[in-house]
Amino acid sequence: MPILLFYFLAALTLGFGLMVVTARNPVTCALSLAMSFVGLAALFISLDAYFIGTIQILVYAGAVMVLFLFIIMLLDIQVESDKKPNLAAVIGGIVLAAVLAVQVATISSSLSLGDKTTSDVALTLQKVGTEMATGKGNLPTISNDLKAGTLPDAKLMGLTLFKQYGFHLQVIGLLLLVGTVGVVVLSKREKEVAR
Amino acid sequence: MITLNHYLIVSGALFALGLAGVVARRNIIIIYMCLEMMLSAANLTLVAFSRFHMVEGLPDYSAQALVFFTITVAAAEVAVGLAIIVALFRSKQSVEVEAVSKLQG
Amino acid sequence: MSVFSIEVGLAILGLLLLVLEAFVPTIARRTLAGISMGGVLLALLLFIFANKDAAMLPEFVRPFHQFDTLALFYKGFALVITLIVLWLTSECAPYLTKYTVDGRVSEMFSLPLIVCAGMMWMASAKDMVTVFVALELVTVSFYVLVAYARKSALALEAGVKYLILGALSTGVLVYGIAWIYGATGSLTFDGIAKALASPATAKMPVLLGAAFLLAGLGFKVAAAPFQMWVPDVYQGAPIPVTTFLSVGSKAAGFVVLTRVVNSFLGDGSIIAPEIQGLLLVGGSLTVLLGSLPAMFQQSVKRLLAYSSISHAGYLLLALACRDSARMDLNSGGVVAFYLATYLPMTVLGFLVLAILRVNGGGEDIRDFRGLAKKSPLLALVMTVALASLAGLPLTAGFMGKLFVFLGLVDHSYWGALACAVIGAAAGFYYYFKTILAIYSSEVGCPENLSLSVFSKAGAVLLAVAIVVLGVFPRPLQALLDSASAPVASAE
């Protein structure tokens, strides 16, 4: 991938991320977060994770951020301007972030894989496609796509999810249900007020 | 060229940024946003690694499945979390961290 | 009938109850409680009599579901604690309903079933994905449960704190999983262990991932320095939820921790010394940070929270002591044993607290004053519970500590041993403070204590369990001897 594009996307992600952390107006924060997530989604795609990139935009930048915005609007949360930020906390946050970043950077340099580029570990689509077609009796749509040299990301993802993580998917369903019920329980109005 | 390290450093920076926000901000909703940012940073790491740990010439989809679950879980968490925050706002008329400092010692 | 189907059934029952509540809003609390408790009891019975052969598992769950005795133990543990929590909920309902918006506690009968299922799945997790999914199921449910009595400002505050810190720890956990995965290329415990045994694996990234992962899990089990949420959340949450958190959630955290640590400390692991060192330092710190501040607590609930922290410390120390040729129980077994002894004493403590609360009493130590006069029975069982928590011999609590001490001495971890001793000595102070209040001549407890036969029986049963485990732990250990045997693969 073009170097410049990467840096642009990284800057987009981190820059808007910084906005989230620093902006005073919650709405600004929320919108910045959405933008940051868009950049992130682009980075996902740059890593050949098209499906994940897509749902990152759909779920995060879309649904989740809307929820945030909605709540902010609903509660009519004011700008933090009337209160000064907690200086100790700010300093603490900066120090933590700096130290953490340094630690992670130091360590990632020792990763043997770290200096590889995507082209170093190029995908071998056609080869896999051929093997699949001949050997394991896989889904023809996938092997065909592979043989054609395109990555059927969503299909492969789906295959993994349903074949390998079918049970987990259902647990996630249960989790979402619990979440839903939780939201209902937690935001129910008091009876007296309702009456 | 763009190496894995680039991605890891970006994700690390994003994670650190999120952490800084969590620690520094006083508005609980924004804290929550920063938490989501950290989770996403983790996702980026996972995805980057999944691309570089190929399985039979393809990205490692089990790691991507984990990312998928993370995103979903995050969504559910956001829903519950915002509900709690709303409840907090209703009872305290505030979503600042100072509203929750009664339990201590 | 396989154990797996019991878990699924339990989750489905939970779902059904949720739905039932939604469609039949008038349903009586007793009915709900009856159904859920009956369900868990049935599940427990089925579990006891189920064929525990790994071969009985359905084909499709085998790749991610392990079925060793450790898993079985924790599954049973989850069922028992869930049953107890449901019972506690129904006991506490009279006062809990004052703090819920609709004057009902319906979800508190259904969500625990789902939590239970989640914990049972966690016990069987074979890879990080399962761990994550099950853990989040439990965690999200707990977010709801902790904040459930939200008319109480404290419960709400506890909910918020738990939410923020819990989400933060989730982030840390996932980041840790990502790095582990990145460094080892695997998400399964077996794969990680295999990768760690190879000298080709870079050490630093793995350690980074391990640090994040253990920090995330450390939060769940209340290990220092991630313990600060525990007192606040335990104090604020409703008593049954606190019980659930301090016993169930902790046990679930520890089963995962056991598995993770087992894979980190497998044969020839390149990071074994570091992880062990971390567990020792963390465990020692946890013991101290749990015990020392506890000396100043006035609220029994908060006291029990600190006590829960210090017990987590002992558990971590137990985990740090790897297998010894001289003992049958390996570290996982000791942890399981300790948790099994920890269950009755903690539950009993919370039960007595709940009984007082229901009768209009408070949660402070001074609210226990004169209990010996008002109810000799409660005083006696509470004394037993506190003695056990303090680790006095002939109670369950001592056996656990004994194993920890044996392990620490066996490995010559003198520093950690010193911390354990200091913690236990401080424990004498704060547990005995409560005992003293119970027998004091002033009266601070409710004037009229009405005890249901059920709670009387329960209290006595738990007290007897504490003493029996303390005097005759043979059956429990026999159960765990095989549990702690080398992880038997399900295939």
Added chain:
Amino acid sequence: MPDQNSSSLPTLLLLLPLLSALAILLGNKVLKGACIALSVFSAAICFVVSFMMLGTENSTPLLLPFLEVGKIRLVIDALIDQQSRGMMFIVTSIGLLVHIFSLGYMKDDDGKVRFFGALSLFMFSMTGIVLAGNLVMMFIFWELVGLSSYLLIGHWFEKPSAAEASKKAFLVNRIGDFGFMIGILMLFMANHGDVSFIGLKEGFAEGPLHEMAKANTTFMMLAALGIFMGAVGKSAQFPLHVWLPDAMEGPTPVSALIHAATMVAAGVFMLVRCSFVIEASPDAATIVAWIGGLTALMAALMATQQNDIKRVLAYSTLSQLGYMVMAVGLLAMQVSGAHHEAGPGHPAMFHLYTHAFFKAMLFLGSGAIIYACHHEQDMWKMGGLMKHMPVTFATFAVGTAALMGVPGFSGFFSKETILGLGFEACRPLFWVGVTTAMLTAFYMTRMFVVTFFGKPRTDHAHHAVEAPIVMVLPLIVLAGLTLLSPIGPITRLLQAMVPNHAEEHPTVMIASISALLIGLVSGFVLYRGKDKDPLNIKLFANKFYFDEIYAVLVKVLQDGVAWVVTGIERIFVDGLVARLPAFIATRLGSAARVLTGGHLQAYTFMLGAGVLMVIYLVVFVLPHMGH
């Protein structure tokens, strides 16, 4: 060897007073007056038994198995030989007389039952000492006589002075016993666990001790001095003499029996029993002799300025005990110097027994006087008693003469023997002895003159009448014994006591008689017809300020040190071991509470910082620690 026949008499001797004491202890409410009869009766039987025993063979009967552990046997066994038989006779005879005397003397006392109980206990203990076949047994009874002495001195315990005196007596004796026990232990060690007198004697003759005495003289000396220290305590030798004068706070019969005739002599008896130990160490022998001499002289000096009639007698007792101890030391010096064995009799024992009779008599006589004068003890408040109490006067005169060593009286013979010994063994000590003899004559004359001659100085003295018959009778008997004791039949009866070599040196005879005359004449001249003491020597009257010095020592070395040590113990020991850790723990605990201060931001910060710390620890610290 355990012998059924030979053990019956000693057993009886031990058991009778013990049973009497126990019966009085347990049954005093029930038996009431019968207690007294019981006690006197047991004393009488004992006298008869000991008289019978005079004719028995030497034996070592086992009386009671006390302890037996491996090779070490600690038993109660008796050593019946000439010495013990003789001593037994003295003890029981004087004991019986004192019992009888007490019947009168204690007639009006509320605690007389208790008194007789204690007397019985004393008889039991004293019998034990005399019979003791080994040092441990002797130590046991040694302490028990201390107890009975304590009880009897403190008989009038409501009187603070009596209470203090009894305490002092016990404690000072304890100090002596401290050394005694060390000495016993050292002998125990050296003689391979055998501390029976026979065993020790053999040990010194040819056993392990024989070599050791030569090889390790320091050890031997310390052992001997340890044993001697026991005697120093019991026989009230310098510097542990301070208790005996105070012990006069007890009833006078007690003073006669315990603090004049028997118990205080036990130290001498024991030294004679263990003489071979002292003989084994010439240094120790010298020390013993000098301590004895010093005590004799010092006590005599103090006696010259005492006004309390009993105290004068007490100091004279001290002085005479000093004589005896000196005799032990001198003989040991002689024996160890000359390497020849002493005969069965011992000059110290000889003096012991003559002294026992006349001193008991003097004390009882003083008791009669005190009784007659309504418990007035200051001799300057008496006077002219010769007319009122003729029998007492007569017997007292006999006793005084014996004590002064008037030729023909018993004291003369025994004193001569000692002086003769001193003349042979150590010339300086001989002169000390002569000086003491002169002083003795002086202060006894003083007392005699002031008490019996002149005019009654108070009403009490004026109205004094002769004591009742139960009191007079013992006086007469004792006076008789005093007169008779140096003559043939009795010395044969008590042959063990009398040394068989009695080489007379003319110098000795001349010196002693001139000392007597000087003392007698100067005393008579100085005190005849005086109402007040013409001499006033503060140093002597205040007993060389020993009590004051000891009081300061006790205050500084004991109470002061105790105070300081207590402070150190409370502040440093308790502080370091208990309070400091507790302080640190609570401080840490309260500091740790800051961590849970309730602020969400602080929590998140800590969580983050915790993660960083864990990373730092795991990645950057632990890998470099080199496990």
Added chain:
Amino acid sequence: MSLLEIVILLPLIAALAIWLGAPTRATSVGTAILNLLIVLSLVVQFKSASAGKAGFAFESARVVLENPAISFGVGADGVALILALLTTLVTLAAVWQISPEKPALYHIASLLIAGGALGAFLCTDIFFIYAFHELALIPTFLMIALHGHGDSDHRKAVAWKITIYLGAGSLVLLAGLAWLVLEYSGGGKLTFDLNALRAQAAATPLPVDKQGMIFFVLLLGFGTLVSLFPLHSWAAPAYATAPTPVAMLHSGVLKKFGLYGLLRIAMPLLPQGVQVPWVHQALLYMLIGNILVMGFVTINQKRLDDLLANSSVMHMGYIFLGLAAGTEIALRGAVLLMFAHGISIALLFSLVGRLRSQLGTLELSKLGGLGGHAPTFTVLFAFGAFASIGLPGLANFAGEVMVFIGSFTKFGTTEFGMLQWSVVIGLWGVVMSAVYMLRAYRSIFHGTAASGLFMTDTSFSQRVPLILLAATLLIVGCCPWLLLGLIKTDLAAGIATAAH
């Protein structure tokens, strides 16, 4: 169910029964008498029961855990029986003297402490030996904190001190025991069974330096429980503050557990441990501290209860001296001294309790002349006091003299080592104890009573248990072989053979 098990469990069951509402005094006194009778019958049977056996008699065991092998094993040898006898005697006296108006907790606590002590003495499994001892922690704590003497703050502070101090000491002990057990795991299996451990110790003895280290840890642990200097500062305030029965039982009986543990566990299993020079030196310095420092401290006390409490600490030094010497006669002397001290101090504390309740003060300077008021009381006190200062004829003397002989004498040499000097100091300690005891005796009973100070003598029924104690002192003092005859195994030889 064996008789020993009954002896152990009877007080515990009685305590539970009283808690559940059984008549207090009748139950506790009845239990105490029954227990005393059973123990006496065991003492009588012991000779035949232990015939031909070197180890324990009346043995039985119930397996509690497989590995580490723990079993509820009971058994008695001479030492255990002597201490059981001590326990039952003191228990009887302690519960007997509780006046009827006291709450039931007095009886319950006494019985629990008694049961704990009996369990600790009669079990043959280290786990239960340890466990039973801890049983007394809560009752002691509660009794001192709730019913102790002095104002509320004071007694609570004292209760905390003893509890945390002893708790910490027990934990150190537990660590030491764990170490011991692990080192003797031998065949790969941990066992807490004393007999098995002894066999292990005999078969594969540990390296000497390791023995020394473990012994030292055990010494610290056990030593804390016996108030070994400088780990003693809990004892004096605790005994001075504790209610009478607790003071009697704790100082008389329970405290002996530490010594018993050293004699029963540490010394046979680590035969060379105490002989390791640095350990031996340390022990001697500590026990000299007990004798000398505490002797002075005791002299400095102004109150009778403080005085007795401190003297009790001081006297532990003699028993430690016996253990340090390790010769047969010294060890037996130590056992005898344990018994004797237990009886005498219980007697004294019982009387002190009476004094306090009648007069309301124990300030020595305010007392006086009581000898005239209460002759029986005085005599009983004299028995205790004179026993405790080692007067011959009373039990303590025999023990002390044996300890001294055993410690002092290394036959055939004339060398004066550290041990010999310790004996000299110990002997001086005897003088010091006479000083403080007689001072106290003098100021309480002699002289004239201060105005308004009056006490009645003990009534006959109150006297019975006290006379029992006094008589025991006398009988054992005159005939120590009665007790020592029970010790059949050669204590020192057992240690010595274990070394080879």
